[in-house]
Amino acid sequence: MSKYPAISKLLPLLLCFPLFGCERNGTEAHFETYHQRLANVLEAPAGAAPETQLPPLPDIRVLMLPIEEIRIGLLDAYELRECGLFQLIAERNSTLGRLQDKTRQMRYELLFMDGLEYCLSTLPEDSDLLPQLEQFHRLKRHQLSRYLWNMLTTGEEWRRQFNLFTHAFPLNAFPGAAENLEAMRYLQYIHQLIVRGETLPPNQAEGLLHHQEAIHTFRYFGQLVYSMARASEWLTTTTQLLEAHESSVICETNRNQQQAEYLSNVFYRFYAADLQPYLAELDSQYQQIQGSLLDLLEPPQELSTQFSPYYQYYVAGQLYQEYRQAILNHVRFWQRTFKRCNIKVGLQH
Structure with missing residues (x-):
C-alpha cells in the first residue's frame, strides 16, 4: 500500500490531465x-x-537534407559592421549560436539573407568583400528552401504535427486547429518569398518562434x-x-x-x-x-x-x-x- 494514499488516488487523474x-x-x-x-x-x-x-512519417535520418556549411571569417565579417551583418554572424559563430534548434537556424538564415542583401546594396563598389558576398548570396538563396524543409520535417515541434497520432479527435473539440492553420499559412508565405527570390522583412522573422511556441503542445x-x-x-x-x-x-x-x-x-x-x-x-x-x-x-x-x-x-x-x-x-x-x-x-x- 502506498505511503501517500491521497497522492495515489490523484496520480491517475494527473497522468490523464494534460491534453486529452x-x-x-x-x-x-x-x-x-x-x-x-x-x-x-x-x-x-x-x-x-x-x-x-x-x-x-519517415525517420528523421531519411528526411534530413544535407546543407553545406558556409561560414564567413570574423576578421572579414568585422568589415561588415557598418551594414549591420557583423553582430549577426558573430552570434551565429558563438557556442550558443552553434546549438540552435531548427527553428532558430531558419530564423538566422532569413535574417542573414536580409542583412546580406542590405550589405550588397550599401558597400562601396570597390569593396574586396563584394565578390565573396555575392557568392554567399547565391549559395544561401539556394539553401533557404532546404533549411525550411529540414525545420518542418526534422525540427521537434514541427515534426510532431505530422507524425501520426493514433487518437481520434473528440466529437466537439479539435485541439491545435487554429494554431496550426496560422503557422502553416505563415510558413507558406515564407516559402513563396523564397520561391520568388524575395526576403522576409526582419521584423517578421520572430513569427517563427511565436508559431513554434503556439503549436508545441499539439499533434x-x-x-x-x-x-x-x-x-x-x-x-x-x-x-x-x-x-x-x-x-x-x-x-x-x-x-x-x-x-x-x-x-x-x-x-x-x-x-x-x-x-x-x-x-x-x-x-x-x-x-x-x-x-x-x-x-x-x-x-x-x-x-x-x-x-x-x-x-x-x-x-x-x-x-x-x-x-x-x-x-x-x-x-x-x-x-x-x-x-x-x-x-x-x-x-x-
Whole structure:
C-alpha cells in the first residue's frame, strides 16, 4: 500500500490531465455504438472493430537534407559592421549560436539573407568583400528552401504535427486547429518569398518562434488525418453491415415498417446528431490546411521515393478521397432506404 494514499488516488487523474483526458476515446465509442445499435435492429452480428494501417512519417535520418556549411571569417565579417551583418554572424559563430534548434537556424538564415542583401546594396563598389558576398548570396538563396524543409520535417515541434497520432479527435473539440492553420499559412508565405527570390522583412522573422511556441503542445495534422482514416474505416464497416441486410428491411405498402423506423431512429440519434457534424468539421479543417501543406511538404527530388507515400496519401488527397467516398457510400444507403420506405428526411420518429 502506498505511503501517500491521497497522492495515489490523484496520480491517475494527473497522468490523464494534460491534453486529452482519461476517457476511452469518445469518438471511437460513438462509432462503435452506432454500428452496434444498427446490428441489433437488423438482428445481425456486429462486425469487428476495423483495423487502421497507415503509412508513417519517415525517420528523421531519411528526411534530413544535407546543407553545406558556409561560414564567413570574423576578421572579414568585422568589415561588415557598418551594414549591420557583423553582430549577426558573430552570434551565429558563438557556442550558443552553434546549438540552435531548427527553428532558430531558419530564423538566422532569413535574417542573414536580409542583412546580406542590405550589405550588397550599401558597400562601396570597390569593396574586396563584394565578390565573396555575392557568392554567399547565391549559395544561401539556394539553401533557404532546404533549411525550411529540414525545420518542418526534422525540427521537434514541427515534426510532431505530422507524425501520426493514433487518437481520434473528440466529437466537439479539435485541439491545435487554429494554431496550426496560422503557422502553416505563415510558413507558406515564407516559402513563396523564397520561391520568388524575395526576403522576409526582419521584423517578421520572430513569427517563427511565436508559431513554434503556439503549436508545441499539439499533434494536429497527424491527429486530423488519423481521425479521418478512422472515420472512413468505421463508416465502411457500418455501410457493409447495412448493405448486407438491405434486402431484409421490409418497406412495402400495408406492411409493418417498424424495423425501418427503428433504423431511422438510430441514424438520427447517432449519425445525424453527432457524427455528421463531426465528419463535416474534419472535412472543412482538412481543406483549410491542405493548400499550405501542398506547397510546404512537396518532396525535394532526392527524397521523392522516400516521402511520396506520405505526401500522396495525406497531403495530395488520397486519404481525403477515400474519406469522402466512405461518407458518400454511407449516405447513399440511407437515401435509398428512406426513399424506398417513404420515410421523410429530417423527421425523427
